[in-house]
Amino acid sequence: MSRRWGPIVTGVALALTFLILLVLGTLGPDRPSRTGEVPVAQGKAAPPDWMRKLRDGEKPPQFVLFSFDGAGSHAHWQRVLPLAEKVNAHVTGFLSGIYLLPDHLRGEYAGPGHGRGRASISFGGTDAEVATRIDDLNTAYQRGHEIGTHYNGHFCAGNEPSGGRWTTADWTSELDQFFSIVRGAAARGLAVPENAFKGGRVPCLEGDPDEFLPAVGERAMTYDTSVTSEGIAWPELRDGVWEFWVPVIRVPALSGKRVIMMDYNLWYSLNGAKEEPGRDAEFTSVTLDTYRAAYQAAYNTNRAPLTVGNHFNDWSGGAFSRATEQFMNEVCVRPQTVCATYSEVIAWMKLQDPEVLDTYRTKPHAQVS
Numbered sequence: 001m002s003r004r005w006g007p008i009v010t011g012v013a014l015a016l017t018f019l020i021l022l023v024l025g026t027l028g029p030d031r032p033s034r035t036g037e038v039p040v041a042q043g044k045a046a047p048p049d050w051m052r053k054l055r056d057g058e059k060p061p062q063f064v065l066f067s068f069d070g071a072g073s074h075a076h077w078q079r080v081l082p083l084a085e086k087v088n089a090h091v092t093g094f095l096s097g098i099y100l101l102p103d104h105l106r107g108e109y110a111g112p113g114h115g116r117g118r119a120s121i122s123f124g125g126t127d128a129e130v131a132t133r134i135d136d137l138n139t140a141y142q143r144g145h146e147i148g149t150h151y152n153g154h155f156c157a158g159n160e161p162s163g164g165r166w167t168t169a170d171w172t173s174e175l176d177q178f179f180s181i182v183r184g185a186a187a188r189g190l191a192v193p194e195n196a197f198k199g200g201r202v203p204c205l206e207g208d209p210d211e212f213l214p215a216v217g218e219r220a221m222t223y224d225t226s227v228t229s230e231g232i233a234w235p236e237l238r239d240g241v242w243e244f245w246v247p248v249i250r251v252p253a254l255s256g257k258r259v260i261m262m263d264y265n266l267w268y269s270l271n272g273a274k275e276e277p278g279r280d281a282e283f284t285s286v287t288l289d290t291y292r293a294a295y296q297a298a299y300n301t302n303r304a305p306l307t308v309g310n311h312f313n314d315w316s317g318g319a320f321s322r323a324t325e326q327f328m329n330e331v332c333v334r335p336q337t338v339c340a341t342y343s344e345v346i347a348w349m350k351l352q353d354p355e356v357l358d359t360y361r362t363k364p365h366a367q368v369s
């Protein structure tokens with residue numbers, strides 16, 4: 001198991017480029033919009049028909065977990081929410097906490113080892129921009145989507161001390177501050193309860209799981225989705241926290257080069273993550289083919305839940321967001337396929353006979369050939 005828990009190799013240059021692009025790309029201009037709406041608590045709809053124990057000989061549904069890091073872009077929520085509705089998908093947004101901290105309150109946040117009011121990404125902007133974001137999160141949550149954490153300051157390699165160097169105490173401080181921001185946002189109308197934040201993804205996938213998982217487990221959170229696996233593998237429980245692996249797979253269009261299946265990593269492997277909007281159609285097509293191949297590999301073999309990790313970005317002409325949206329549009333309506341949130345998959349796993357699930361868990365990880 002240890003081979004899968006090693007540090008994630010990420011070049012400093014890659015992380016720096018990423019940070020710059022993240023700041024430029026993720027927080028587009030948000031339009032202040034409707035505020036003051038009274039949010040309705042998440043409805044208790046009847047459970048979906050797949051939320052049950054498998055019948056004798058029945059295969060697990062192919063779960064696809066769409067997740068969006070940052071979760072602060074109004075424009076992207078406006079695209080994803082109707083699409084998810086149309087194809088009956090539930091998705092997960094990993095919120096960067098400081099997106100809910102207006103600029104004038106930035107001094108309330110101090111990242112571990114960093115000064116007050118400092119971060120590698122923008123703070124929340126104006127009160128109106130924060131209100132818009134709260135509105136989006138409330139709407140997403142009411143529609144059955146899940147909100148988790150992408151922590152706060154987004155300190156990656158090169159902006160030291162970065163998450164890769166943080167101790168459990170540092171991660172605990174980061175989470176304490178995240179929840180303190182969430183409580184502050186509740187006073188501004190955020191209707192996602194504190195105990196609904198059940199898991200997260202660490203920025204740039206940087207962080208030692210031996211350090212951050214205890215901080216996650218300590219808070220009775222139930223999952224993490226920051227650690228890579230070779231191929232597509234079933235989640236594993238460690239110290240009370242389910243790890244939903246981010247798969248490393250072969251990319252067919254890149255002569256089988258192995259890439260972490262996240263939008264940024266795909267972009268980096270395509271052209272070093274340079275803005276080339278003129279190649280957007282090509283990048284969309286390569287990314288879409290990669291997602292399709294990964295899905296098919298899991299579907300045909302171990303049926304391990306497939307994590308599709310994304311940012312709300314417009315990199316290279318929006319090539320990667322478009323690929324994800326197209327994939328969601330086609331895959332979530334396939335037979336024996338369910339686009340669900342992390343907590344939904346955990347609830348489903350709990351309903352299963354462990355021995356039946358083990359027959360799938362112990363199969364070799366699904367690989368794209």
Ligand SMILES: [Zn+2]
Nearest residue numbers: 069070203204
């Ligand atoms: Zn991120």
